[in-house]
Amino acid sequence: MTQAAVAAALAGGFVGYLLGKEERPPTEADIATYLREAKPTLIRTLRIDTATERSVDLYPMPGQAIYVKNPEVPTQPVYIRLNEPDAAELEITELRKIKSPFYRFYISNAAGAGVLELEIHKTKATDLAESQMNVNITATTAIVDINVVASAVMMPVDIQGAYIMMPVDIQAQYMNLEIDIVAQSVGHIEIDIAAQSVGNIDINIAAQTANLDINIAAAAVTLDINIASQAASLNVNIAATNVTLDVEVQNASITVTATNLSIKIDAQAVGVYLQPEWAAKERKDKNFSFMAMNLAVGATGNAYYTVPADKDLYLCGFSFEIYATNNADKNNNQIGAISLYNLDTTTTLAWLGGNGGGGVVFAKPILVPEGEQLRYSWSNRSNHVASGYVTVWGYEVDV
Amino acid sequence: MFDGIRKLYLGDFNNMSQEPQPDGSIVVTLTTHGEAKVYRFRVRDLYGLNEEVLEEEVIEAGPPQFIRDRMEEARKQKRGKR
Numbered sequence: 001m002t003q004a005a006v007a008a009a010l011a012g013g014f015v016g017y018l019l020g021k022e023e024r025p026p027t028e029a030d031i032a033t034y035l036r037e038a039k040p041t042l043i044r045t046l047r048i049d050t051a052t053e054r055s056v057d058l059y060p061m062p063g064q065a066i067y068v069k070n071p072e073v074p075t076q077p078v079y080i081r082l083n084e085p086d087a088a089e090l091e092i093t094e095l096r097k098i099k100s101p102f103y104r105f106y107i108s109n110a111a112g113a114g115v116l117e118l119e120i121h122k123t124k125a126t127d128l129a130e131s132q133m134n135v136n137i138t139a140t141t142a143i144v145d146i147n148v149v150a151s152a153v154m155m156p157v158d159i160q161g162a163y164i165m166m167p168v169d170i171q172a173q174y175m176n177l178e179i180d181i182v183a184q185s186v187g188h189i190e191i192d193i194a195a196q197s198v199g200n201i202d203i204n205i206a207a208q209t210a211n212l213d214i215n216i217a218a219a220a221v222t223l224d225i226n227i228a229s230q231a232a233s234l235n236v237n238i239a240a241t242n243v244t245l246d247v248e249v250q251n252a253s254i255t256v257t258a259t260n261l262s263i264k265i266d267a268q269a270v271g272v273y274l275q276p277e278w279a280a281k282e283r284k285d286k287n288f289s290f291m292a293m294n295l296a297v298g299a300t301g302n303a304y305y306t307v308p309a310d311k312d313l314y315l316c317g318f319s320f321e322i323y324a325t326n327n328a329d330k331n332n333n334q335i336g337a338i339s340l341y342n343l344d345t346t347t348t349l350a351w352l353g354g355n356g357g358g359g360v361v362f363a364k365p366i367l368v369p370e371g372e373q374l375r376y377s378w379s380n381r382s383n384h385v386a387s388g389y390v391t392v393w394g395y396e397v398d399v
Numbered sequence: 400m401f402d403g404i405r406k407l408y409l410g411d412f413n414n415m416s417q418e419p420q421p422d423g424s425i426v427v428t429l430t431t432h433g434e435a436k437v438y439r440f441r442v443r444d445l446y447g448l449n450e451e452v453l454e455e456e457v458i459e460a461g462p463p464q465f466i467r468d469r470m471e472e473a474r475k476q477k478r479g480k481r
Contacts, residue, residue, distance in 0.1 A: 396410055
C-alpha cells in the first residue's frame with residue numbers, strides 16, 4: 001500500500017482523531033500502521049521573522065497545541081487567531097502556549113525585530129510545562145526512552161515481558177524506589193547509589209540461583225551492622241553441595257557477653273582453617289632444612305635466616321635426626337640437640353634434645369618479627385662423630 | 400644481585416635448605432610451590448658484612464617430560480570419557 005493510499009485510508013481515523021474531527025478513537029493497530037507507513041511529522045517548528053509586518057496572514061497548518069519557544073525575542077508583540085480570520089485575537093508572545101485544536105491559524109504583528117519560533121504539535125500527548133502521560137504499549141518489540149526532568153515526578157512502572165533490558169538513571173534530591181522482580185532468571189542487577197544519606201535498602205531474593213556481589217572500593221569503608229532489640233535473630237543458612245565461604249578479616253574482634261556463640265558446621269565439604277593451615281593452602285608456608293655432616297663430639301652446626309622487611313615469620317615446629325658417621329658407632333646412643341635462637345633479641349626460642357632424633361609441634365606459633373634473624377642449630381651430644389638434619393617449619397605473613 | 404640471593408632477602412620462596420661446605424661456605428637451595436625452578440647458590444659469609452655469592456645455578460625442576468606426556472595422555476582420556 002502506498003503512503004498516499006494509507007494516509008487516505010486512515011484520514012478519517014487517526015488523522016481525523018488527532019484533529020478532533022473523528023469520534024471513534026483509532027485502535028493501536030491503526031496508529032502503528034499509520035506511523036510505519038505514512039511517517040508523519042507530528043511536531044513542526046515555524047519561524048516568524050517579525051521584521052516583516054503581518055496582518056491576519058494565513059498559516060494553513062493543523063494541530064493541537066502551539067508552544068512559543070522564545071517569546072522574549074521579538075521586539076513587537078505577535079498575535080494569533082485560530083481557525084478563522086475573525087476569531088478572537090490572542091497575544092501569543094504573552095500566552096506562550098495555546099492548547100486547542102485548529103486546522104489553520106492567522107498571524108499579525110507590527111514590524112519589529114527578532115525571529116519568533118513556534119512549535120506546532122499535531123498530537124495532544126505532550127506538554128512542555130506540565131504533563132500527565134499514560135503510555136500503554138502492546139507490541140512484539142518495544143523501545144521506549146524516557147527522559148524526565150521536572151521538580152516532582154510520579155511514575156509507577158509495570159512491566160511484563162519475556163525479555164527486559166531497562167537501564168535507569170535517576171538524579172533527585174529525594175527518591176523512594178521500590179522494585180519488585182519476579183522472573184525465572186535475573187542476569188545482572190547493578191545499583192550505584194551516591195547520596196548523602198540512604199534510608200532503607202531491603203533486598204529480598206527468592207530464586208533457584210542467585211549471585212549477590214557486594215564490592216566496596218573506597219579509601220575508607222565503614223560497614224556497621226548494629227542490632228538493638230530485645231530478641232535478635234541473625235541467621236545465615238547456606239544449604240549447598242559445595243560451599244566456598246571466604247572471609248578475610250584483618251584486626252577483627254568479636255566480643256560475646258553472657259550468651260553462647262555456637263558455630264556448627266554440618267557438611268563434609270566445609271572446612272575451617274587455622275592460620276598455619278591456611279598459609280600452607282595459600283602457599284605462604286616456610287620450610288627450612290639444615291644438613292650437618294661429620295660433626296665432632298660437642299660441636300654445633302648453625303644455619304640462619306633473616307626475616308625480610310614487611311613480613312613476620314611464625315614458627316610452628318621443628319625436628320631433627322642424628323646418626324653416627326662411622327659404622328663402628330651406629331649401635332651406640334645417638335644423642336643430639338637442636339635449638340631456635342633469635343640473634344637480634346639474643347633469645348633462645350626453643351630447645352629439644354633426643355636420642356636418634358625428635359620433633360615437636362608448637363601449640364603456639366613462635367614469632368620472629370620482620371628484619372630479625374633466626375638461627376637454627378644442631379649439636380652433637382654423642383661421644384662420637386655424628387651427622388644429621390634439622391627441619392623447621394612455619395609461615396610468613398605480610399605486616 | 401643474583402636471582403637466588405634476591406629471592407632469599409625478599410622471602411620469595413617456600414623451602415630453603417642449607418648445607419655447610421668444608422671451606423666454610425654454604426650451599427643454599429630455594430624452591431617455591433608451583434614454580435618448576437630450583438635456585439641453588441653457594442655463598443660465603445651469609446648475612447655477613449662480606450657476603451659473597453660464589454656460584455649460582457637455576458635448575459629446571461618438575462617431573463621429566465615422559466611423565467608429563469603420560470599425565471597429558473591421561474587427562475585427554477578422562478576428557479574423552481565425559
